[in-house]
Each structure stands twice: as C-alpha cells, then as structure tokens.
Amino acid sequence: MSADAEPELELVRVRVPAKINLALRVGPRSEDGYHPLVNVFQAVSLFDDVTAETAPGGEVGLQLVGEQPGVPADEDNLAVRAVRLLAAEHGDPGLGVRLTLRKTIPVAGGMAGGSADAAGALLACSVLWDLDVQPDQLTALAARLGADVPFALLGGTAIGTGRGDVLAPVLSRGTFHWVLGLSAQGLSTPRVFARFDELSTPAEEPLEVPDALMEALRTGRAEALAGVVGNDLQAAALDLRPDLADVLERGRRLGALAALVSGSGPTCAFLCADESAAIDVSTKLGREPAVHAVRRVHGPVEGARLIS
C-alpha cells in the first residue's frame, strides 16, 4: 500500500428510517400477484441501524441486538438476502460480512422495517467492500428485494408507482409531527393485500394522487395535509384487526388532526398540528390499554445514510 492510499474500512454503520404512507391508492391485483400502486411515502424519524464488519471469505453472519420476536436470524432475513444479491451482482462470492441489526422500527408494523434493513445492508456493504456501484444500480437491486426497499434508500417524501418502487421525489416544506400507536402483534402484508382483494371491487379509473395532497406538502401545512391523507388498505387492515378502529378514534378525540393505518398496518399514525400537540397526544394515547406503545416522530427525514 502506498503512503497516501486509503486504509481499508473494517466497519461501516448505516442508519435507515421507517416510512409512513400519506396516500396509498391500490389498483386491482395483477397476474403476477402484485397490485399497481400510487404510494406517497414519507420517511420518519424512527430508525434501524445496520452495521457491517469485514468477515473472512464468503461468510455472511447476522446478529440481532435485543430481543426481536419474528425477525429471522438466518438466510431469510431481508438484510442477508440483500448482501447476497449485492455480492452476486456487483462483487464476488468471496466477499464476507458480519451484519448487526439494531432495530427500533416495529416488526411487521406496516412501516417497512425489513425493507429498511435491506436498504441499509446494501449501502453498508457497497461501502465496506468498496464496490463500483452507482446509486441507480443500488436502487435496482433494492426493487428486486421488495416494493418498499427503494424508498428506504431515498427517504424524504416521494411518490412510488408501479409496485410502489418506481420513485419520484416530492417537494415538501417544513416538518410534520406524528404520533405512532404500535401494536403488540404484527400484520402480514400479503394477508392484508389478500383481504383487500376479497373486500373491494377496485375502481377502474386511473390511480392518482390528489392535487390537494401535493399542495399541502408544498406549503407544509399540517391542517391541509390532514384533510387529504388516505390509505386504500385501511379497510382490509381493520377487517383483520377490528380493535384498530378504536385506536384511530381515540387518537382523533385526543386532538390528532388525522388518524390512519400506516401501509398494511397495524401501526396507527396520528398527524398532529405541531410538536407540542404531538407531545400531548402521545402522552394521553400511551395511557390507552389498547395501545401497546407510542412513539413520537417527525418527517420527512433523509433515507439510508452512513453514520460511521
């Protein structure tokens, strides 16, 4: 190694946000089993950390920090699948890594926690292994791992079309304050989409994002945004989990401007007028027996980023 060569990295840490869906319009199921979506994502300040450390030839190890019921600690973990895909497409089979996941995003909560870990693993290993891979190539790999994975890389506010993975950033001013009502039990995303199919006769008209939603994001007015958020999967999630209807209603009564299920649920997201309203709602909602835990977050925040 020459005197001025960069030393090889031995550890890379990446932080990745959860998402809320501000608008989720769902079309009829396609032949491939997926549904065409118009999906307005906002990244919020609830994060998983993914650490990647060098490991000897070809070995991919995974450690989960803290108890994480329901999260596979083997090859099924989306973060492990992500690094295998990255090595196969842009590296070589000899590349090894030891991954550590520190999760705070609820598991099977409708906030794209597994997708966040996959996005974090892609970014971390591309840096650790010093791969010549462009951001659009990482995004293409992300889309192969899951519909929500590309947005976890991008962050901010964005519209997803196709399966929800074809992204266009959206102009959004200011900061929105949210309270999240978490459930003790997760909901399976395929199950919620299947219930959506059973319950609905999806409209034939093209899926669109209301102009009023774009305008509310441009102006940063929470009151305006509250009138136009919506989730086509909400009825299916409530059908599977009727108790969530009470949680949404409690949040509205406590002063939230809007209450909706995030993505496929069961996490309930409450939009508040400002930070102090969010503190008030979260304190009171936390006392509700039906709510397992509350988190206070803001958005938009940036997507997957290196923190060391």
Ligand SMILES: C[C@](O)(CO)[C@H](O)COP(=O)(O)OP(=O)(O)OC[C@H]1O[C@@H](n2ccc(N)nc2=O)[C@H](O)[C@@H]1O
């Ligand atoms: C509900 C959302 O979280 C909203 O952001 C996403 O659409 C789901 O994203 P995701 O969990 O990353 O989805 P994937 O892992 O790609 O797919 C999981 C399952 O969700 C269903 N799925 C997902 C995306 C989509 N456009 N149509 C679907 O029907 C399919 O049953 C699929 O087998």
Ligand SMILES: Nc1ncnc2c1ncn2[C@@H]1O[C@H](COP(=O)(O)OP(=O)(O)OP(=O)(O)O)[C@@H](O)[C@H]1O
């Ligand atoms: N790294 C991971 N973290 C969490 N779950 C994982 C992970 N890898 C695989 N899984 C599996 O994926 C399932 C869904 O987990 P996840 O937390 O991503 O759900 P979600 O947030 O509802 O997803 P989305 O909002 O993208 O539909 C889990 O129940 C678990 O079996």
